[in-house]
Amino acid sequence: xxxxxxxxxxxxxxxxxxxxxxxxxxxxxxxxxxxxxxxxxxxxxxxxxxxxxxxxxxxxxxxxxxxxxxxxxxxxxxxxxxxxxxxxxxxxxxxxxxxxxxxxxxxxxxxxxxxxxxxxxxxxxxxxxxxxxxxxxxxxxxxxxxxxxxxxxxxxxxxxxxxxxxxxxxxxxxxxxxxxxxxxxxxxxxxxxxxxxxxxxxxxxxxxxxxxxxxxxxxxxxxxxxxxxxxxxxxxxxxxxxxxxxxxxxxxxxxxxxxxxxxxxxxxxxxxxxxxxxxxxxxxxxxxxxxxxxxxxxxxxxxxxxxxxxxxxxxxxxxxxxxxxxxxxxxxxxxxxxxxxxxxxxxxxxxxxxxxxxxxxxxxxxxxxxxxxxxxxxxxxxxxxxxxxxxxxxxxxxxxxxxxxxxxxxxxxxxxxxxxxxxxxxxxxxxxxxxxxxxxxxxxxxxxxxxxxxxxxxxxxxxxxxxxxxxxxxxxxxxxxxxxxxxxxxx
Amino acid sequence: xxxxxxxxxxxxxxxxxxxxxxxxxxxxxxxxxxxxxxxxxxxxxxxxxxxxxxxxxxxxxxxxxxxxxxxxxxxxxxxxxxxxxxxxxxxxxxxxxxxxxxxxxxxxxxxxxxxxxxxxxxxxxxxxxxxxxxxxxxxxxxxxxxxxxxxxxxxxxxxxxxxxxxxxxxxxxxxxxxxxxxxxxxxxxxxxxxxxxxxxxxxxxxxxxxxxxxxxxxxxxxxxxxxxxxxxxxxxxxxxxxxxxxxxxxxxxxxxxxxxxxxxxxxxxxxxxxxxxxxxxxxxxxxxxxxxxxxxxxxxxxxxxxxxxxxxxxxxxxxxxxxxxxxxxxxxxxxxxxxxxxxxxxxxxxxxxxxxxxxxxxxxxxxxxxxxxxxxxxxxxxxxxxxxxxxxxxxxxxxxxxxxxxxxxxxxxxxxxxxxxxxxxxxxxxxxxxxxxxxxxxxxxxxxxxxxxxxxxxxxxxxxxxxxxxxxxxxxxxxxxxxxxxxxxxx
Numbered sequence: 001x002x003x004x005x006x007x008x009x010x011x012x013x014x015x016x017x018x019x020x021x022x023x024x025x026x027x028x029x030x031x032x033x034x035x036x037x038x039x040x041x042x043x044x045x046x047x048x049x050x051x052x053x054x055x056x057x058x059x060x061x062x063x064x065x066x067x068x069x070x071x072x073x074x075x076x077x078x079x080x081x082x083x084x085x086x087x088x089x090x091x092x093x094x095x096x097x098x099x100x101x102x103x104x105x106x107x108x109x110x111x112x113x114x115x116x117x118x119x120x121x122x123x124x125x126x127x128x129x130x131x132x133x134x135x136x137x138x139x140x141x142x143x144x145x146x147x148x149x150x151x152x153x154x155x156x157x158x159x160x161x162x163x164x165x166x167x168x169x170x171x172x173x174x175x176x177x178x179x180x181x182x183x184x185x186x187x188x189x190x191x192x193x194x195x196x197x198x199x200x201x202x203x204x205x206x207x208x209x210x211x212x213x214x215x216x217x218x219x220x221x222x223x224x225x226x227x228x229x230x231x232x233x234x235x236x237x238x239x240x241x242x243x244x245x246x247x248x249x250x251x252x253x254x255x256x257x258x259x260x261x262x263x264x265x266x267x268x269x270x271x272x273x274x275x276x277x278x279x280x281x282x283x284x285x286x287x288x289x290x291x292x293x294x295x296x297x298x299x300x301x302x303x304x305x306x307x308x309x310x311x312x313x314x315x316x317x318x319x320x321x322x323x324x325x326x327x328x329x330x331x332x333x334x335x336x337x338x339x340x341x342x343x344x345x346x347x348x349x350x351x352x353x354x355x356x357x358x359x360x361x362x363x364x365x366x367x368x369x370x371x372x373x374x375x376x377x378x379x380x381x382x383x384x385x386x387x388x389x390x391x392x393x394x395x396x397x398x399x400x401x402x403x404x405x406x407x408x409x410x411x412x413x414x415x416x417x418x419x420x421x422x423x424x425x426x427x428x429x430x431x432x433x434x435x436x437x438x439x440x441x442x443x444x445x446x447x448x449x450x451x452x453x454x455x456x457x458x459x460x461x462x463x464x465x466x467x468x469x470x471x472x473x474x475x476x477x478x479x480x481x482x483x484x485x486x487x488x489x490x491x
Numbered sequence: 492x493x494x495x496x497x498x499x500x501x502x503x504x505x506x507x508x509x510x511x512x513x514x515x516x517x518x519x520x521x522x523x524x525x526x527x528x529x530x531x532x533x534x535x536x537x538x539x540x541x542x543x544x545x546x547x548x549x550x551x552x553x554x555x556x557x558x559x560x561x562x563x564x565x566x567x568x569x570x571x572x573x574x575x576x577x578x579x580x581x582x583x584x585x586x587x588x589x590x591x592x593x594x595x596x597x598x599x600x601x602x603x604x605x606x607x608x609x610x611x612x613x614x615x616x617x618x619x620x621x622x623x624x625x626x627x628x629x630x631x632x633x634x635x636x637x638x639x640x641x642x643x644x645x646x647x648x649x650x651x652x653x654x655x656x657x658x659x660x661x662x663x664x665x666x667x668x669x670x671x672x673x674x675x676x677x678x679x680x681x682x683x684x685x686x687x688x689x690x691x692x693x694x695x696x697x698x699x700x701x702x703x704x705x706x707x708x709x710x711x712x713x714x715x716x717x718x719x720x721x722x723x724x725x726x727x728x729x730x731x732x733x734x735x736x737x738x739x740x741x742x743x744x745x746x747x748x749x750x751x752x753x754x755x756x757x758x759x760x761x762x763x764x765x766x767x768x769x770x771x772x773x774x775x776x777x778x779x780x781x782x783x784x785x786x787x788x789x790x791x792x793x794x795x796x797x798x799x800x801x802x803x804x805x806x807x808x809x810x811x812x813x814x815x816x817x818x819x820x821x822x823x824x825x826x827x828x829x830x831x832x833x834x835x836x837x838x839x840x841x842x843x844x845x846x847x848x849x850x851x852x853x854x855x856x857x858x859x860x861x862x863x864x865x866x867x868x869x870x871x872x873x874x875x876x877x878x879x880x881x882x883x884x885x886x887x888x889x890x891x892x893x894x895x896x897x898x899x900x901x902x903x904x905x906x907x908x909x910x911x912x913x914x915x916x917x918x919x920x921x922x923x924x925x926x927x928x929x930x931x932x933x934x935x936x937x938x939x940x941x942x943x944x945x946x947x948x949x950x951x952x953x954x955x956x957x958x959x960x961x962x963x964x965x966x967x968x969x970x971x972x973x974x975x976x977x978x979x980x981x982x
Binding site for chain 2 (some may be wrong): 027030031036037038039042043044045062063064065067068069070071072074075076079082086087088089090091092093094095096097098099105106107109118119120121128131132135141147152153154156168170206223237342446
C-alpha cells in the first residue's frame with residue numbers, strides 16, 4: 001500500500017496493469033498468457049455474471065454445458081470459422097504422461113498415448129454446439145432453441161494483458177437456432193440490446209451500438225453487431241458482440257428442420273458473448289490515480305466503515321456502530337467494517353480508495369454524539385457530513401447518485417472525445433490529439449479501411465445504428481458516402 | 492415419450508443411462524468420454540451450485556479462478572500427486588493449426604508451433620494453486636487463506652458413464668492454507684460436514700462420514716475424509732471428499748510463512764471437492780421406473796399445473812388458473828403451467844413424471860367450481876384432493892413433506908441394506924445378495940484390503956467417524972481388529 005500507483009498521465013498502460021494487480025483483481029500466472037483472477041476481482045465478475053444471467057433468463061434462455069474439447073474434424077466443418085481461429089488454437093495431442101526414463105522423478109508425454117484425432121481446446125463453441133443441435137432439432141416445434149453457456153475458452157495470444165487479452169478467459173456464449181432469418185436477426189439485436197443495457201446500467205459505461213464491417217466480422221458470421229465503449233486514454237474497447245450466423249453453421253453441420261408446411265429447411269443461427277474483458281473495461285473507464293472507482297451496482301463492498309478511536313475504545317465504538325451496519329445490511333447494502341487494530345485510519349482510507357469502495361464512513365464516538373457522520377464518496381472524493389438520524393436512507397440515496405454520476409461523467413467524457421471530421425488530415429489530427437471516436441465518411445470498401453488502419457492504427461469500430469444519412473465524401477478516396485462510420489484506435 | 496424406460500429390476504445400468512438421457516439431463520457428445528449437460532440437467536446443477544456456494548461463503552471462503560493449464564514442471568512438483576494423475580492427463584503440445592497441404596480444406600497441427608513445455612489440462616488444481624500461494628503467503632497475517640474455485644477438470648477415463656465418470660466434469664475445489672495442523676484438520680472436517688449437510692438436507696440422501704484408508708486416499712494427501720451414499724442397486728457412491736494435505740504441497744512449492752514469534756514454517760493445506768457426479772447420485776438414489784424423483788429443494792420446476800379442458804375452453808381455464816399460479820410464485824415456488832394444446836393430459840402426466848416434478852396439479856373448470864384440486868405427489872404417486880381455498884399453503888407444506896419423505900425413504904433403504912457380518916462367507920453372501928454396506932472387521936492392512944477387493948470387488952468405503960470401538964477379528968486373516976469398517980462395491 002506504501003508505493004503510489006503510476007498516474008494515468010505518466011503511463012496509462014502501466015497504471016492499468018499496476019492497478020489491476022494492486023487492487024487485488026488479477027495477476028499473471030505461471031502459465032504463459034493465463035491469468036489468476038483473485039478473490040476481489042472474481043467477486044466483481046460474479047456480480048456481472050449474476051446480473052447477465054438473470055437478463056438472459058428473463059429473455060427466455062436456458063443454460064447448458066458443452067465439452068471443452070472440439071475434435072479437429074468438427075472444428076474444420078465451418079471453414080471460415082476454422083480459418084479464423086486456427087492460428088490461435090491450443091491442441092491436445094496426448095492423453096497420458098509417464099515416468100521419464102532419462103530424468104528420475106520427472107514425467108514426459110507417453111508417446112504410446114497419442115490421440116487418433118487431435119482435440120482443439122474450444123476458442124469458441126459454435127462447432128461443438130451445432131454438431132449437437134443436429135440431434136436436438138427435427139421440427140419447427142423444437143425452435144427457437146435458446147441456449148447460453150458459461151465457460152472458459154482458450155485463444156493463444158502472443159501479446160497478452162490482464163483481462164483485456166489473455167490466452168484463457170471466462171465468458172458466456174449464447175447459441176440460438178431459429179426457423180426464419182428475421183427471427184434470428186431479431187434475436188441478434190435483442191441480445192446486443194441486453195448487453196448495452198447491462199453495460200450502461202450496471203457498469204455505468206455508455207456504449208455505441210452498431211454493426212461491424214466485413215473486415216471486423218466474426219469468422220463464420222453473416223453480420224456482427226457490437227457495443228463499443230471509450231476508455232480514458234481515448235481508445236475504444238469492444239465490450240460485447242452478437243452475431244447473425246445465417247445458415248452457415250446449419251449447413252456445415254446439416255441442421256435442418258421440418259417446417260409447419262411440411263418442407264425441410266436449414267435453421268438460422270445466432271451467437272453472442274461477453275467475457276472477463278468487461279473487467280478490463282470497467283477498470284479503464286472509471287478509475288483514477290488513487291485506484292479503482294467501482295459503480296455501486298457491481299461493487300462487492302458498497303460501503304466501508306472505518307472506526308476512529310483511541311486505544312482501548314475500539315470494542316465500545318464497534319458496539320455503537322453496529323446499528324448503522326445492521327441498518328445498511330437490512331437495506332441490501334453490502335458493508336465492511338474495517339476493525340483492524342493493526343492499521344491506522346489513513347492507511348485504511350487509502351486501501352479502500354485503491355479498491356474502489358463507493359462510500360466510506362469514518363465514525364468516531366464524537367461523531368455519534370454529535371449526530372453527524374463523515375461520509376466520503378469515492379468517485380468525486382467529496383466529503384459530506386450526513387445526519388446520523390437517517391444515515392441508512394442517505395447512504396442508499398448516495399449510492400444511487402454515484403451510479404448515475406459515474407455514468408454521466410463517462411458520457412461527458414465520450415461527448416468531449418467524439419469528433420466529426422471532414423478530411424483525412426483532420427482525422428489524423430484527432431487521433432494524434434486526445435484520441436476518442438472519430439466520425440468520418442469513407443467509401444465503405446475493405447481496401448480503404450485497411451489503408452486507414454495501416455496508416456493511422458484506427459479501425460472502423462462500427463456502423464452505428466441510428467446514425468443519420470448524410471451525403472459526404474470518403475476522407476481517403478473522395479468517393480461518395482451516405483453515412484459516417486465510427487473510427488478509433490482500439491483495445 | 493412413447494417408449495417405456497427399462498425397469499431398475501431388468502437392467503439398473505441401462506435404466507440409469509436411459510433415464511439421464513430421456514429426462515433431458517445429459518447426453519454423450521462427439522468428444523470421447525465428454526458429456527453435454529442439457530438445460531434441465533444444468534438447471535439442477537445450478538441449484539446445487541448456488542446452495543453450496545452460499546454454504547462456502549457462510550464459512551468464510553471466497554471464490555477465485557486459476558488457469559486451466561498446468562505446466563508439466565509444476566505438475567511434477569508434488570510427486571505423489573503427479574504420479575496419481577499422470578496416467579489420465581490430457582496434454583496440450585501445440586498452439587496452432589495450419590492448412591493441411593495434403594488435404595485441401597482440412598487442418599493439421601502446425602509442427603512449428605510446438606510448445607517448449609507441455610501443458611497438462613488440470614485434473615485437479617493443487618499444483619497451479621500452490622505455486623500461486625507461494626506469492627500470496629508471507630506472514631501469519633495472510634492465514635488462513637480460504638479459497639474456492641468453480642471449474643472444469645479433465646481426467647482421461649477409459650470407461651465413462653454420464654455424470655458418474657466422464658473425461659471432463661464440472662466441480663468446485665476448495666484450497667486452503669493454515670498456520671497449524673489442527674486448524675487445517677478442523678477445516679478438512681468442517682468442509683466434510685458442509686458436504687454432508689448439503690447432501691442430506693438438499694439432495695435428501697443420507698451419508699456415512701468417515702476417513703479413507705491409505706489405499707483409497709487422494710494422491711498427495713495425508714488424510715482423506717469422505718461422505719459415502721448408498722444407491723438403489725446396493726452399490727456405494729463417494730459423494731464428496733475433503734483432504735488434509737499436511738505440508739506436502741507447501742514443501743513441494745516452498746510455501747512458508749513468518750510466524751507470530753518471528754520463525755519461518757511451512758503452511759498446512761487442505762483441499763475439498765464435489766462434482767457433477769452428485770447429479771448421478773441424485774438420479775440413482777431416488778428415481779423409479781417411471782422416471783426421476785427430484786427432492787423439491789433441487790427441482791427446477793417444483794409444481795406443474797396441467798389444465799384439463801374441452802376444445803376451445805383453454806384460455807378461459809388458464810385465466811382461472813392464474814391466481815393459483817401467481818400465489819405459488821409469490822411463495823417462492825417454481826411453477827410450470829403446461830398449456831400446450833398439442834398434447835393430451837396423459838402424455839403430459841407421463842412427461843412430468845419422467846422429469847421428476849415433485850407435485851402435479853390437474854385442474855379443470857369443474858374442480859375449480861367444486862373447490863377441490865387433484866394433486867399428485869411424484870415420490871409416492873399418491874393422489875390427494877386439496878381444498879382450493881388454501882391450495883398454496885397446502886402445496887408448500889406438501890413440498891416440505893416430500894423433501895423429508897424422500898430422505899426418510901433413503902434412510903430406511905440404507906438401514907435395510909447395511910449388514911454386520913462376522914465371517915468372510917457372510918461378507919460374500921451379503922455382497923452377492925442385495926449388496927449394500929457391509930460392516931466388518933479387518934486387520935487394517937493394505938494387503939488384506941487388496942485381497943478383499945480382488946476376491947469380492949468390495950472396497951473399504953470408509954472408517955466411519957463415531958463407529959464404536961469393538962474387539963473383533965479380521966474376517967480374512969483372523970488378526971485382531973478394534974473397529975468395524977464400511978465395505979461395499981462402489982461406483
